[in-house]
Amino acid sequence: MRRTLLLCFIHGFKGGADTFGARSKFSEDLRQRVAQALPLVDVRIAVYPTYETRGDLAACVARFTEWLLEKVIDLEVAARTPSPTVDPSVHCVLIGHSMGGIVAADALLTLAGDRRVGGDEETLAGELNALMFPYIQGVLGFDTPYLGIAPGVVAHGAEGQYAAATAALTQISGLTDAIWGNKSKGSEEGASSSRATKKSTTVLPAANEQTTAATTSRAASTSLGWGWGKIAMVAGAGAIASGAVMAAATAAYQRREHLTEGWTWATSHLEFVNCLARGEVLRARMARMTEAGQQLSIGFGNLYTQLGKAAAAEAQKRNAAMMHGARNGQNAGGRGSPLRALLPAGERTFCNLPSGQTPAGVWRPAINDAATDETWAHMSMFDPAQNPNYNTLLRDAGNMIVQWTRGSAWYVGAHVTPAPP
Template identity: 45%
Template sequence: MKKTILLCFIHGFKGGDDTFANFPSHLKAILQHALPKVTIQAIVYPKYETRGDLTECVAKFREWLTNKVIDLEVANATPSPTVDPSVRTILVGHSMGGIVAAETLLSIINDQPIHSLSNSETKSTSSLPDPSLLMFPFIQGILAFDTPYLGIAPGVVAHGAEKHWNTANSAYSAYTNVASAFGWGGKNPQAGAVDASRMLPAPSARTVSDSNADAASAPLWQRYGKVAMFAGAAGAIAAGGAAAYMKRDQITEGWSWATSHLEFVGSLARPEDMKKRLSNIVQISNTQDLGFRNMYTTLGHAVDAANKQSSWTGKVLGVDRTFCNLPKGDLKKYFSPAVNDKSEAETLAHMTMFEPRNNPGYYTLSEEAKEIIADWAINDWYEESDGQTKGISIDEEGEMVEKPEDEQFEDVKRPASTSTEAWERDEL
């Protein structure tokens, strides 16, 4: 029987079909060379609404995945897809997509009608295989990328707050230094002093206290308070002040981005539920031989140790700059670092994980992902495969299509004179 490993990519909060960029096709290509006895297929779950009830979201995803797997099983003419499936799926989730993947696996396991010692205290007298072999769709493993299984690291907000505080503080210092040079704010303000308030927009006739006033119509200096006022005043004469003032929208955006993650069905605001979910996935991985790994981003050379140690957040939170909270003890082995030496912010490293231009470690990340999946896949099921299914492919929209006759027996091969990394870049 010809067999298929299906890579199913699930985006995270506010993500979409383009979250993974070219990573799905890249990983598919290098895995096909590592696992020549089976066909590697890749599908990306279409953009979905990352709001509402997590259970409903998982149910919709599971139904969609089930239909895709059924199509492949039919194409492979599998005699018994439940007892002996020809398709095994790797759920690949980014950020909250990893939580959707975990909940999907748990829902499939919990729906199994037959129990054995691996998931029940009651012995089964059935001669059928272990329940883990009766899953449909059969999930071979979960490969998560920067999924906050234990929540978002405090440093995501703390380091950002420190950076913006330092920027505002520098702007204030720039203003006071220049003010001193021009004689502003001295003991004798009349002696050649310039009224800094004249450098700001004139107050509107409608004040913020007016209950019918539109907040957007209030002058900028009223809306952003004294710190912004000083930054704005300094901005007229100092580039540093102008930069801080003009970045006020980015500061607000960054805060909203972090807090909006916490609002997604509240799943990241319930620590006990997060711990239980992770514990259940690890237990299934250990007892039913299913793979599980979370590759988390961590900042590298762009924020060197000296800067980490000198910052007040570094002294309180430690020098690790990660997007995810990391586990302790035995759970550490399920978490692997993915270093980004270019990014200076955890959120940026998190969002550009699959962009080679913004993540120098992209190809190292891809290679490690390939090795992890290959390790999960090389087993008796793999060895019994009759080879690749040449005539079936999946298009960019996740639909199964038949290849043209002249392409059905073409293998993707790297020219002998081409380096692996160069070939991978050219292929994609």
């Protein structure tokens, strides 16, 4: 009986085929790596279809568990397994990105006969069921916030939003100055010509609009050496000024999604049944997963993103800009920024990391030397073009799965049989 190791991929918040599946290179690369290291079994992929990442977490876990059960039953029937619940031919490794890792952990605990984590106030305790079906060999999270999202994700996102908004206001203010001549030499001269024009308009008959326009144009052209008056004669000063202001406002409006992307993404993440905001539930899940590893020899790990060289260079550049702005009396996220005190020092990660007192399986960093913020690193970790350490991530993930599987009695007892004719 040929045995099968099924790698089950679960995408995270707003994920889909771009994370795992037909448009994902990572899932197939990982399968090939694991298959080379585990020649006694077939290694296959099952990608959970795009699902709604909002609503009740328990309902989401129930739907995933039902889908997984159907997949495994089909494989067991095809393999003609005599007793799939006692001696299954299929073992599964649940692989989840971001919130998908929480779905995977809760699915394991559900299949092992545990009560739903966070479902009641009773203390989770007792033996887990080793005869679960489908059988889960391990749970591997990719940047899953098992202990919540790191404060730096919000702090840096807010700082970036503050700095960008300040810069945008400065640009619009500068544009207004250029148009109306405020607080500059051109402004003073423009004001003088305006007063002169107003005086001329007062003595001229109200009906003589041509003479008034000509006087205005000559006065403006004389006071502004770069020929604003000539442009005004052709297009109309009011139309140009209105168009310029409108263009600036439009540009700022169009950038609103970009400016708030990181902040909105982080806060929207918390809307997924608010489980990330309940520290006691997060810790209970980690404790129970650790017990599952001890009682059932089930692997559990998390490869979390960590910023590298690009973020360090960006920080140096930003600090230099802050110092320059401070010397020039500006406040674009500099020393006077109200968010400066919120910026954490040291390593920047998307996930809260476990302390030495928190049992949480195996956690390893997945450094991204190209990303300059935590959200970028989190969302691009499976893209070789945006993650220079893609191969390292692939190696670490493969090694974890191989380690959890190779020493198991299920794998040791596997043997190769000829394929049916």
